[in-house]
Amino acid sequence: MARTDVRERLLTVGLEALHKRGFNATGVQDITDAAKVPKGSFYNHFESKDALGVEVVQHYAAKGAERRLPLMEGSGPPLARLRAYFKSLNQLGPATGFSRGCLLGNFGTELPGQSPAIRAVLEAAFDDWAKAIAQVIREAQKAGDVSKDLSAETLANFLLNAWEGAVMRSKVEKDAAALDAFLSVTFNKILT
Amino acid sequence: MARTDVRERLLTVGLEALHKRGFNATGVQDITDAAKVPKGSFYNHFESKDALGVEVVQHYAAKGAERRLPLMEGSGPPLARLRAYFKSLNQLGPATGFSRGCLLGNFGTELPGQSPAIRAVLEAAFDDWAKAIAQVIREAQKAGDVSKDLSAETLANFLLNAWEGAVMRSKVEKDAAALDAFLSVTFNKILT
DNA sequence: AAGTCTGAGACGACCGGTCATATTTGACCT
DNA sequence: AGGTCAAATATGACCGGTCGTCTCAGACTT
Structure with a gap:
């Protein structure tokens, strides 16, 4: 998957997950699971959960x-x-x-x-x-x-x-x- | 400390803590610390965090x-x-x-x-x-x-x-x- | 002695973030 | 076109915690 695609996907899926469950009730792992992206990759694209x-x-x-x-x-x-x-x-x-x-x-x-x-x-x-x-x-x-x-x-x-x-x-x-x-x-x- | 005092204190302090920081961002330990009550005692008074x-x-x-x-x-x-x-x-x-x-x-x-x-x-x-x-x-x-x-x-x-x-x-x-x-x-x- | 209550610390799961290792990329060479 | 290799990027196990909840030895009460 291309780098910009992964980032976009994390953003889109992250928005969905955070909207559905709230910020503190949603973990980074929840977001990366939903985006089908390895968890470690998250920090290549976003500095932190806050930054997302x-x-x-x-x-x-x-x-x-x-x-x-x-x-x-x-x-x-x-x-x-x-x-x-x-x-x-x-x-x-x-x-x-x-x-x-x-x-x-x-x-x-x-x-x-x-x-x-x-x-x-x-x-x-x-x-x-x-x-x-x-x-x-x-x-x-x-x-x-x-x-x-x-x-x-x-x-x-x-x-x-x-x-x-x-x-x-x-x-x-x-x-x-x-x-x-x-x-x-x-x-x-x-x-x- | 009397049992009803402890429960009242957990309720009062819990309300304060949950109001200040939100439900998911406040842990049971935060509440029991603030109430100066041992963490293990919490469940003698409330069935769960939800029940609180x-x-x-x-x-x-x-x-x-x-x-x-x-x-x-x-x-x-x-x-x-x-x-x-x-x-x-x-x-x-x-x-x-x-x-x-x-x-x-x-x-x-x-x-x-x-x-x-x-x-x-x-x-x-x-x-x-x-x-x-x-x-x-x-x-x-x-x-x-x-x-x-x-x-x-x-x-x-x-x-x-x-x-x-x-x-x-x-x-x-x-x-x-x-x-x-x-x-x-x-x-x-x-x-x- | 028997019954009841308490709470320190254990439990298994989850947390955000890290990093050694693996994989990919792209420039360069033949 | 194919091969090489340094640099860039990705990955997943791991880190040191925190989470809500539970347990049972010991304390307390009658």
Whole structure:
């Protein structure tokens, strides 16, 4: 197997494993087993488990940025795009029995105290995400669809955090009630 | 040391340690060291680490129920009580450098897939909490301070989840911005 | 003496990371 | 094209720990 293939595979499989089980509950051996790569090879590609965690966050964030292209660049009204965006995010829960949550939220809960490097990339990822949502909300405010009482940044950050909380709750309850409530309150009350 | 004292101490200290570092990143030895109890004694009091986790959740939830007595039984207007309640919750973050988060949210993120018993008590704890908040919102709706477009239950669950998400984000950012945004949007937009 | 409780240390498994050895690579030579 | 060999890379056994749990000799109680 080519060197770059092994590294990619470790990153991809590592992301999957860490997302499924959490950072501390997943061992390097679990990741290398799943990737069908000898354990000793791991350290040829990543300096440490922590270093993998950093790249996993960055990779997941990059995928998230791709996922929100229709939101950022679509042609419909901003609120409709935003609703479609959160609806599509909400489909991810049921697909895995509400077992995964959001990797950023999971790591944001588990790791800030233990890994400064991971905390830093998490912070960057959340901030970028919130900025993207704020941009769409700002459009909606300009269009007169959302009142300007609260800034687009405040609303975007609030909603992003609210969504993460809803995802966590859907993990606990193993159902979509929290995600549904999020959509309902967001689009029937907050973004009005 | 008396047997019930040892057990109480393990529970109290265990709660503290698990809250500080997370479930999987805290060992039984860490807990028994902190409690100044011999490690072998742990299993005289708790069947397993998981069993301790279950009791920690129940204990924390009971403390949470006490904390919200002024909310439930206070004499001022419901919205004022609710605001004071969340304000007091929000003081917990800065007190520890935003390092702890909420134990229920932390466990809700880390453990549903790994411990069915802990997931079950988490579910119960969140549901009780949401019911309590819903009761106050219902009062506010009756008083005409909050519109009845959305049910008290929907609003309460949404806000509880939103607060958990804000707490997680305050851990990542190590500041109070998310908690402040929560108060702002909740009382200036949602509960109106 | 008999019954009950305690806890030091053992158990088997797992942890992140290391490193001597094995294998592959690619430059060079014929 | 085939062979050589130093350098680069990969590998898996090993390292020194930690993990949650259990055991049974000894302590304690009645």
